[in-house]
Every structure is written in structure tokens, then in C-alpha cells.
Amino acid sequence: DAKTTQPNSMESNEEEPVHLPCNHSTISGTDYIHWYRQLPSQGPEYVIHGLTSNVNNRMASLAIAEDRKSSTLILHRATLRDAAVYYCILRPKGGSQGNLIFGKGTKLSVKP
């Protein structure tokens, strides 16, 4: 089971911020929250991850709820290249390195 719940699809306009939600109500205290995205005809690509505090990197920001039962991936200014399927994944600390449990993700469409 994926253990995360995401909307099937979302739409955004180019150059506007995008907030992609993820619910993970059964998260355990040692689970990291990871986000990957998959552009058309490509393999998944790491975006960001966090444990408790909000995180920022060059690609996106990750906002984690105080109770950690939900999180939001924030793309500050969507571009056409951000059109992809975004996956929210729980990753146990110390878990098998390569074993990610993907759900169906959120398909993001970006309109010019």
C-alpha cells in the first residue's frame, strides 16, 4: 500500500505558484516524506524530502504539517517543464535503500 493520498490531477497556469497536497495520516515517527516527479517518457526524478521541518531547495519547497499527517509540495513559479506526475512517498529511516512505494501520484498540467 502506498500509505499516501494525493489528488489524481491538478492544473496550474505558467508562472503561478502550485501547491500539491499529500495526506499521510498513518505516518510513523521515523518516516521521511519524499517527493519524486516523473516527466513524460522519463524515469522518476527526486525533488525533495523532509522529516519535520519545512525544507527548501532549488526545485521546490516542502511544507510539513505540525502533526506530520499531511504535507504540501510547493512549486513557486510553475513552468511548462514542471508538467509531470508528482509522487509523495513515505520512506522509513533505515529502510531498504531502493524500495520506494509509489502510489498513482498527482498529474500536474501547466497551461501557458
Added chain:
Amino acid sequence: ETGVTQSPTHLIKTRGQQVTLRCSSQSGHNTVSWYQQALGQGPQFIFQYYREEENGRGNFPPRFSGLQFPNYSSELNVNALELDDSALYLCASSLAGRETTGELFFGEGSRLTVL
């Protein structure tokens, strides 16, 4: 640094045949994992190799097998192909020990069609 490369990119087989897919890990990575992605679905974990041994497996039958070589490249073998094996097969590499990151680097995949 070179990325993860997979071959072939596309192939067509018939039911009952066997297939071998290949993956070259990102330079310096010692762990490789394989995923199956059916159309419209997220990738499903098949297995992982570390130091040439399988050390994790998803819910896939034994006819899915693999190898990891001393140079950390890898193969995925599927015997007795079934129609439902038609999918995109993804290879991902990582460096064990970087626990706080756990970032996987994926190849672009091999698209297998079974007729």
C-alpha cells in the same frame, strides 16, 4: 558524472520467451533497484541489489531475477513472459550509507511489449 543508462529502450517479445534488460548505474553508486511501471500506474518495486546480492524484493514471482556485477551494473531477467509483463522497466541506483538523503537516480527505462 554519468547518469543511469538502460538498454534496450524498446523491445517486443512473445509470450513464453525470456528477456534480459541491462542497467549501468550512476558513477560511484553501489546499490541498484528495479521497478515495473504499468501504463497509468506508479512504479512497483521488483528487487534491489547491493554488493552483488539481492537484499530486498517486492511482490514479484521467481521468474523475475537479477544480477549485479562488480562494476555495479545490473541485469533484470524475466522468464516465461506473460502478456501482463508488458510495462516500462526502470532501473534506479543509489549510494548505500547516505541514509539522510536516500535519493534514487532513475534511468529512462526499457519499454517491454509482450505479444
